Amino acid sequence: MATDLQGLLLVGFWVVSVQVLNLSEAQEFSVSVRENVAVGETIFSLPGTRSGQEAELPCAKMEGDPYGRFNVKENCTVVVANPLDWSVQPVYLLNIRSGVGNTTVKVELTDVEGYPPVYNETCETPVNPDRETGDFMYSFDVAWEVVTVYGDILSGRTFPDFSPNTQWQPWQLQTDNSNCNIHVVGYTDHIDNLVALQDLWNNDIQQFTCTADDKTPKLFVNLYSLKFGESSALDRLAMHVPESIVKNTNLNFIIMISLSFPTTEARLYRCEIPHFHIPVKPQQIVNIEYLDIQIKPTGCPQEKYGFLCDKTCICKNGARCHGFNGACKCPPGWKGVACDIPKQDVSITTTPSDPRHIYISANLTFHCKAHHVDVTYMSVRYPNATEDISVGLTKIDVVVPNIQPTNSGPYSCQVRDTRGNTLNTTFVLNVTNCAPDRKGAGCEEVCDCLQGASCDRWAGCVCPPGWTGTRCQTKCLNGTYGKDCARNCSCQNGASCSSSDGRCGCTDGWYGRDCSKPCLNGRFGQGCHGVCGCKNNATCSNVDGSCACVTPWTGRNCDQWQTSRDESLITNLVILPSLVFLFAIGTAILYKTGSLSRSAPDAGEEEKILLELRRMEQDLAQSLQPGWLVRWEKKARHLTPGPLIGLGISGLVRKAQLRTPEGELAVAAKTVRVEDSQSYRDFYREAAILVAVHQQRNGDCRDSNIVRLVGLITKSTEKYILLEYAPKGDLLYFLRQKVDIDEAGLLGSLLGYAVDIARALQELGRLRIAHRDVAARNVLITADGVAKLSDFGLARDVYTSTQYVRRDTPGVDELLPLKWMALESIETGEYTCQSDVWSFGVLLWEIATLGKDPCYDGRAQLSFLQMVGILRQGKRLEMPEGCPEDMYGLMRSCWRDVPDTRPTPEGLEERLLQLRRALALPQQDVIEMGTVV
Numbered sequence: 001m002a003t004d005l006q007g008l009l010l011v012g013f014w015v016v017s018v019q020v021l022n023l024s025e026a027q028e029f030s031v032s033v034r035e036n037v038a039v040g041e042t043i044f045s046l047p048g049t050r051s052g053q054e055a056e057l058p059c060a061k062m063e064g065d066p067y068g069r070f071n072v073k074e075n076c077t078v079v080v081a082n083p084l085d086w087s088v089q090p091v092y093l094l095n096i097r098s099g100v101g102n103t104t105v106k107v108e109l110t111d112v113e114g115y116p117p118v119y120n121e122t123c124e125t126p127v128n129p130d131r132e133t134g135d136f137m138y139s140f141d142v143a144w145e146v147v148t149v150y151g152d153i154l155s156g157r158t159f160p161d162f163s164p165n166t167q168w169q170p171w172q173l174q175t176d177n178s179n180c181n182i183h184v185v186g187y188t189d190h191i192d193n194l195v196a197l198q199d200l201w202n203n204d205i206q207q208f209t210c211t212a213d214d215k216t217p218k219l220f221v222n223l224y225s226l227k228f229g230e231s232s233a234l235d236r237l238a239m240h241v242p243e244s245i246v247k248n249t250n251l252n253f254i255i256m257i258s259l260s261f262p263t264t265e266a267r268l269y270r271c272e273i274p275h276f277h278i279p280v281k282p283q284q285i286v287n288i289e290y291l292d293i294q295i296k297p298t299g300c301p302q303e304k305y306g307f308l309c310d311k312t313c314i315c316k317n318g319a320r321c322h323g324f325n326g327a328c329k330c331p332p333g334w335k336g337v338a339c340d341i342p343k344q345d346v347s348i349t350t351t352p353s354d355p356r357h358i359y360i361s362a363n364l365t366f367h368c369k370a371h372h373v374d375v376t377y378m379s380v381r382y383p384n385a386t387e388d389i390s391v392g393l394t395k396i397d398v399v400v401p402n403i404q405p406t407n408s409g410p411y412s413c414q415v416r417d418t419r420g421n422t423l424n425t426t427f428v429l430n431v432t433n434c435a436p437d438r439k440g441a442g443c444e445e446v447c448d449c450l451q452g453a454s455c456d457r458w459a460g461c462v463c464p465p466g467w468t469g470t471r472c473q474t475k476c477l478n479g480t481y482g483k484d485c486a487r488n489c490s491c492q493n494g495a496s497c498s499s500s501d502g503r504c505g506c507t508d509g510w511y512g513r514d515c516s517k518p519c520l521n522g523r524f525g526q527g528c529h530g531v532c533g534c535k536n537n538a539t540c541s542n543v544d545g546s547c548a549c550v551t552p553w554t555g556r557n558c559d560q561w562q563t564s565r566d567e568s569l570i571t572n573l574v575i576l577p578s579l580v581f582l583f584a585i586g587t588a589i590l591y592k593t594g595s596l597s598r599s600a601p602d603a604g605e606e607e608k609i610l611l612e613l614r615r616m617e618q619d620l621a622q623s624l625q626p627g628w629l630v631r632w633e634k635k636a637r638h639l640t641p642g643p644l645i646g647l648g649i650s651g652l653v654r655k656a657q658l659r660t661p662e663g664e665l666a667v668a669a670k671t672v673r674v675e676d677s678q679s680y681r682d683f684y685r686e687a688a689i690l691v692a693v694h695q696q697r698n699g700d701c702r703d704s705n706i707v708r709l710v711g712l713i714t715k716s717t718e719k720y721i722l723l724e725y726a727p728k729g730d731l732l733y734f735l736r737q738k739v740d741i742d743e744a745g746l747l748g749s750l751l752g753y754a755v756d757i758a759r760a761l762q763e764l765g766r767l768r769i770a771h772r773d774v775a776a777r778n779v780l781i782t783a784d785g786v787a788k789l790s791d792f793g794l795a796r797d798v799y800t801s802t803q804y805v806r807r808d809t810p811g812v813d814e815l816l817p818l819k820w821m822a823l824e825s826i827e828t829g830e831y832t833c834q835s836d837v838w839s840f841g842v843l844l845w846e847i848a849t850l851g852k853d854p855c856y857d858g859r860a861q862l863s864f865l866q867m868v869g870i871l872r873q874g875k876r877l878e879m880p881e882g883c884p885e886d887m888y889g890l891m892r893s894c895w896r897d898v899p900d901t902r903p904t905p906e907g908l909e910e911r912l913l914q915l916r917r918a919l920a921l922p923q924q925d926v927i928e929m930g931t932v933v
């Protein structure tokens with residue numbers, strides 16, 4: 001720094017004194033620049049430029065930059081004008097006229113690893129002048145078949161595209177030209193896609209693999225959850241996307257597809273997707289039978305590159321630009337990153353240039369050309385050692401008519417320049433092909449191929465897959481397919497087999513990749529869309545739905561059926577929304593048909609829901625005055641839904657604006673997709689509890705520790721619970737942002753939140769309502785830092801299967817927060833205020849561990865039986881590191897076997913306040929001592 005300053009002062013001195021003292025030496029500055037510095041960037045400003053003389057003699061570049069890499073502005077700043085390349089020229093000595101003197105600026109480039117980008121021929125994609133909007137560097141063809149929980153078989157082909165307004169946003173393509181690797185990263189904010197991804201995540205499908213025909217190359221699909229993902233996985237993601245994205249929990253999920261694609265040919269990948277253990281919504285998919293992805297390089301138009309062909313090439317002088325990374329392949333005579341620096345060179349090219357057009361009997365012209373060379377003489381040398389020499393020319397064209405195999409061999413072009421240097425280059429000609437449509441040793445036979453097949457001199461017609469015969473006139477025989485009909489079809493049960501790719505077209509009643517699986521669940525017919533009507537234990541034919549009656553039953557009852565779908569549904573499914581290909585797992589899963597989801601629940605189920613609801617209202621009878629639902633009703637048209645802030649399957653939460661007489665109010669709007677009884681029950685239970693809490697307080701819930709109810713919308717198709725909006729998110733998220741529990745005052749302030757929740761439990765206790773899911777994830781932090789209990793049942797499907805476990809009792813389908821549940825709740829399904837206290841103990845444990853997932857016995861995932869076993873042995877969550885003994889003691893008391901011996905919510909509040917005081921005490925001492933001194 002000090003020397004810079006001296007230099008600066010010196011310049012000032014020199015400039016003033018240069019004429020007086022008539023010193024001849026010039027000033028020299030040195031600047032170091034990374035070779036990949038962006039064009040347009042300022043790399044140097046001449047210090048101490050005198051303003052007075054500036055106008056008369058502005059700064060100007062004099063010499064040292066023959067190829068215009070830099071611009072010198074009038075105010076003496078040096079700006080990069082064209083791409084730099086260390087390997088071409090590492091140092092520039094710029095002579096700059098400044099004022100009345102001269103200044104030399106030495107620009108030293110530093111070598112940057114991975115720059116310039118490598119041009120790898122192996123991964124090059126074609127140039128495609130016909131590209132249309134929505135096409136991209138590769139084209140995808142996805143074939144899939146899925147099974148729904150109802151037994152429907154859905155299948156289709158998808159050709160995903162990236163036109164604007166598709167449901168997937170591809171973000172970024174990272175390509176690695178050293179190994180032809182491609183990473184595509186994308187996200188979606190379409191709700192159906194999100195729901196399906198959430199389900200995949202809950203199914204623990206976070207990665208799957210697809211294998212290509214030739215077995216070795218693989219394609220990997222990774223699903224990352226930005227909310228619930230493990231940090232190690234997110235670290236891996238961060239290698240491919242900016243950190244700001246990895247930290248953006250609003251995005252929910254990111255999908256990354258990775259593959260190595262060292263070929264210019266189409267390639268088919270077959271994906272292996274694990275079985276689901278819970279159905280994937282919105283279509284209730286229980287299995288993916290197959291998912292095949294064919295990828296074909298289609299290429300970008302000239303001057304463009306990148307996965308979306310949206311980046312502009314910098315290559316000059318007709319250089320080819322690599323589709324992956326925009327690296328330039330310089331034509332002869334040019335060098336540098338952008339091929340814009342002249343290079344002394346000699347080249348030899350041919351007309352025609354495409355080797356496929358060089359065949360026996362063609363006329364071939366060789367062009368020998370010197371580039372940026374002062375030529376003295378030039379010569380062309382033939383394979384037979386004769387030489388053509390010309391003096392003074394920079395270009396020789398030689399025509400060899402009617403070429404024959406004997407003309408094969410090296411053709412060299414040599415140039416000598418005025419300084420006596422020689423440059424040479426060689427082209428090796430290999431004449432083996434016959435003219436188009438000709439074959440035979442003397443190229444005398446005609447091929448006359450069909451199906452657009454090409455003609456080979458020795459092999460004759462080279463047929464496309466599915467065709468055979470000397471002229472490709474014959475389709476593969478039944479049971480074979482592919483190139484040369486060499487592969488055997490595996491299609492069963494009378495299915496048709498595509499002769500080109502071996503895909504099976506199943507007959508009625510069968511499904512699967514090879515049509516070997518009969519329809520499930522009393523379904524039959526095409527796509528298993530027929531519903532069997534067989535009664536009295538009759539077996540139903542999967543093919544036509546006919547019933548084989550069990551004696552003594554006979555008659556029509558056995559053969560009645562109705563079709564549940566019409567053909568239009570099937571055609572609809574084929575035209576799937578455009579998705580990024582892989583996302584096609586998505587595709588298969590995600591497409592919402594509406595009619596499918598409407599098929600659940602059936603009429604009997606609905607009766608049960610009503611009964612259930614009546615029972616629940618009786619539970620809350622003391623607090624719910626008649627008409628409770630109507631009193632809280634708001635109008636759907638007053639609600640403007642905004643961005644998604646929380647997501648479940650039965651429920652999801654958006655930030656929204658509600659128009660009220662007092663003005664616009666930001667609310668959290670919870671929707672329920674009334675599809676099944678569980679979500680329906682949960683919705684009304686949550687609404688009823690919140691109304692009860694509010695009525696108890698005569699509607700004034702300002703200082704309640706239960707989330708404030710703003711209103712309900714039940715009289716529209718989309719039903720909403722409107723809650724106060726808590727901008728700080730949930731406690732679990734808040735805890736996970738913290739790093740160190742020993743941070744001064746942190747535990748104390750976190751215990752403040754625990755106190756808030758203890759108060760919420762008191763409120764619920766007074767109403768004799770159990771929350772059933774007290775956990776950090778269900779606690780919201782309001783704008784003024786108050787913790788409030790929320791989520792009375794709609795959020796559980798948001799969380800991973802390590803947090804909620806499916807109870808495997810037949811007929812009962814619910815996800816339960818096993819590791820937060822009291823022993824008696826697990827064993828008997830009974831929830832009380834005391835069982836909420838148990839969960840509260842786990843919440844304390846979450847606080848003390850800054851949001852770790854509770855882990856019993858070293859296992860993250862446990863079944864109901866295992867959990868009961870562990871708890872019955874008296875094992876409990878271990879004492880977290882850095883947790884005060886007293887606090888752990890309090891947790892243990894919440895986890896006592898006998899519910900009545902656990903502390904009351906009032907007792908909890910008192911103990912927590914004591915704990916807080918104890919934590920604050922030593923600090924107070926220090927402060928007091930500080931003030932005394």
Ligand SMILES: *[C@@H]1O[C@H](CO)[C@@H](O)[C@H](O)[C@H]1NC(C)=O
Nearest residue numbers: 042045046073074075076077
């Ligand atoms: C020099 O002039 C250029 C425009 O010619 C301007 O962008 C730049 O900011 C100026 N730099 C200084 C140091 O004045």
Ligand SMILES: *[C@@H]1O[C@H](CO)[C@@H](O)[C@H](O)[C@H]1NC(C)=O
Nearest residue numbers: 026062063095097100101102
């Ligand atoms: C500055 O450089 C130019 C070109 O190199 C030269 O013609 C001129 O004489 C130099 N002026 C001084 C003052 O050195």
Ligand SMILES: *[C@@H]1O[C@H](CO)[C@@H](O)[C@H](O)[C@H]1NC(C)=O
Nearest residue numbers: 118120122177178179180262
């Ligand atoms: C080009 O890609 C291929 C295929 O992965 C690789 O083997 C080769 O080393 C790469 N070439 C260069 C120059 O990086």
Ligand SMILES: *[C@@H]1O[C@H](CO)[C@@H](O)[C@H](O)[C@H]1NC(C)=O
Nearest residue numbers: 360361362363364401402435
């Ligand atoms: C080659 O040139 C000769 C004479 O110019 C012409 O007759 C012949 O058709 C040409 N051959 C081909 C294959 O174009």
Ligand SMILES: *[C@@H]1O[C@H](CO)[C@@H](O)[C@H](O)[C@H]1NC(C)=O
Nearest residue numbers: 382383384385386399400407
């Ligand atoms: C050598 O080959 C060239 C081009 O094929 C031909 O013009 C020339 O006559 C040949 N010279 C001899 C000596 O055969």
Ligand SMILES: *[C@@H]1O[C@H](CO)[C@@H](O)[C@H](O)[C@H]1NC(C)=O
Nearest residue numbers: 381412413414422423424425
């Ligand atoms: C071309 O140049 C290489 C080395 O630069 C040399 O080995 C070779 O002999 C030359 N070929 C001819 C035909 O002059």
